[in-house]
Amino acid sequence: xxxxxxxxxxxxxxxxxxxxxxxxxxxxIRIHGKxxxxxxxxxxxxxxxxxxxxxxxxxxxxxxDAIRPAYHMNxxxxxxxxxxxxxxxxxxxLIRQSYTNIVQKLPKKYHASLALNP
Numbered sequence: 001x002x003x004x005x006x007x008x009x010x011x012x013x014x015x016x017x018x019x020x021x022x023x024x025x026x027x028x029i030r031i032h033g034k035x036x037x038x039x040x041x042x043x044x045x046x047x048x049x050x051x052x053x054x055x056x057x058x059x060x061x062x063x064x065d066a067i068r069p070a071y072h073m074n075x076x077x078x079x080x081x082x083x084x085x086x087x088x089x090x091x092x093x094l095i096r097q098s099y100t101n102i103v104q105k106l107p108k109k110y111h112a113s114l115a116l117n118p
Contacts, residue, residue, distance in 0.1 A: 001091050002083070003041070006048060010036070010095055014116070017029060025040060026038055036050070036099045046083050048081050048083060049070040050078070050081060051097075064085075066086050079094075103115070
């Protein structure tokens with residue numbers, strides 16, 4: 001997947017997903033103001049940051065060189081995905097999971113209306 005495909009996919013997860021230019025070089029994808037994907041726009045190798053459960057992050061980082069602790073973020077909960085070296089299906093799965101992780105941290109009144117369709 002390229003960065004534009006990732007952006008389009010993340011925005012398609014729910015009508016309430018928004019995007020904004022976080023910095024001149026980073027685009028954030030949010031649900032109710034909370035990030036679930038951070039896309040770096042000016043890098044040598046395209047990458048995004050996603051939220052992961054710590055045990056999942058540890059396992060995937062051991063298995064894939066293209067999944068690393070996120071730059072300038074909580075390295076226990078956020079991982080960088082170097083997208084040119086990962087399967088599209090895995091990238092989509094991890095973006096969906098990041099979305100779900102963040103929705104679960106929102107007030108409970110949002111959970112049912114923001115759930116992903118299977």
